[in-house]
Amino acid sequence: MIQLKQLTKSYGKGRKVTTALSDLNLSIQKGEIFGVIGHSGAGKSTLIRCINLLERPTSGEVWVNGVELTGLSKKQLQEQRRKIGMIFQHFNLLSSATVYDNVAFPLRLTKTSKEQIDRKVNELLSLVGLEEHKDKYPAQLSGGQKQRVGIARALASDPDVLLCDEATSALDPQTTNSILKLLLDINKKFNITIVLITHEMHVIQSICDRVAVIHEGGIVEQGPVTEVFLKPQHYVTREFILRDEANNEALQIAIEAPHLDSSRAAKITFVGEMTYESILSQTSKDTGVNFAILQGTISTIKDVPYGQLIVRFEGDKKAIDQTIKVLTGQGLDVEVIE
Incomplete structure (x- = not known):
């Protein structure tokens, strides 16, 4: 489903080059919830942003659903990105738009008919439990409600993949659990592949099938969560677990x-x-x-x-x-x- 092959991402030039990812290889299966955990600065956000090419790799290949994104034209890439939804740590909602309009935004970009938009938005707001809040603005919502809007918006284009960039780190524990349950329900209902990056082992333990541990731009350990969590091999993994x-x-x-x-x-x-x-x-x-x-x-x-x-x-x-x-x-x- 998703393959990262010898992925390298560097910033800067000459002596000021900083390497965020180095020769990284990763394979994610269709329909699974895959977690990536690591400390701040390990390369998590760069990795997930390389999957949809919000960050273009310095070298290497990104394959999603059998298509090499790194080899596409700008127009072709835009088409493929519609199949990849993304939710963010700080929600990234349009502050001057209502909940309804935030969810409708990606559909209007593709010139979807008003009737289809109305049907789709109401369906998604019902899915995330916000049908009674559709006329409110982001400032009137709690953090958990804002993230639910972000999830609904990410699902508007019926994506095959949902990327979650620290989607729960700005939320309190109770709200985090409710968002994780929602993501798990979405995965089961639509068989969407979910890639979730976090620095919290609890998040990985709650909903992920497999996990990769990233450290200094490389994957140091990966496998089924039960194996990695219960039999950690790398000292970074043990740090997360033995807290x-x-x-x-x-x-x-x-x-x-x-x-x-x-x-x-x-x-x-x-x-x-x-x-x-x-x-x-x-x-x-x-x-x-x-x-x-x-x-x-x-x-x-x-x-x-x-x-x-x-x-x-x-x-x-x-x-x-x-x-x-x-x-x-x-x-x-x-x-x-x-």
Whole structure:
């Protein structure tokens, strides 16, 4: 659906050249919600703006739906951009236009008939829950309502792709969750491919299927959110995930606890339905090993439940080894904390 091939974007000339993206490769599948996470200055916004060529790459190729955008004429590019909607961090609404007129704006640019515009705008305002606000102006709306207008406007041309540039970072947590739910509903209803950039792991965890971690202009880690979130390989990814102070404190307790032959600490990860099963207690009962829970959490990654426990096993060393072996054999990820 979307392919970025050896993408490089530099600014400036000579000794003042700044490289925002460097030889970046990325593939996004049709119908998925793909997240890109990274710190400020990592290249996130440049990457997403290169997808619709609001930023033209210095080198490399951008393919969307089988079309190489980087090889098109200006007129051809305008045609292709109509299939790519975009929502922005600060909404980018026309302040002197009503909610209705903001959503109708892209349709009027393509000289759509008044009847079609009226039908489409009312349909979209109903979709985003703003049908009662169509005659209001942006200044009369909350931040969440403004973003809903932005989403409706982005959907007006029936795009195949929706690009979200930090779409929730200006919103409070409750409003953020409502916008994420709306994006998820839109993805399911229309099978629109959504590319979402953010610096918030919660956003990725809530709705994304896959994620790429960007650092210093390159992708340092990518894959299904469950894998990247639960088994981070790169230190930047771990930084985003290990911001939970309780988790860090529990890890520190486990690390500093005496590690005699009679005890061993481990982090155990459950994914899917096994999250709710009594695998740990049943296994420890069978092997005769006791355990103490130092920290635990149960949550979801999109629709997938998961659990993570940091435990200290106590008992015979061979029995502890056997417990870890049995747990691993049942599909759990067991990481011994040394």
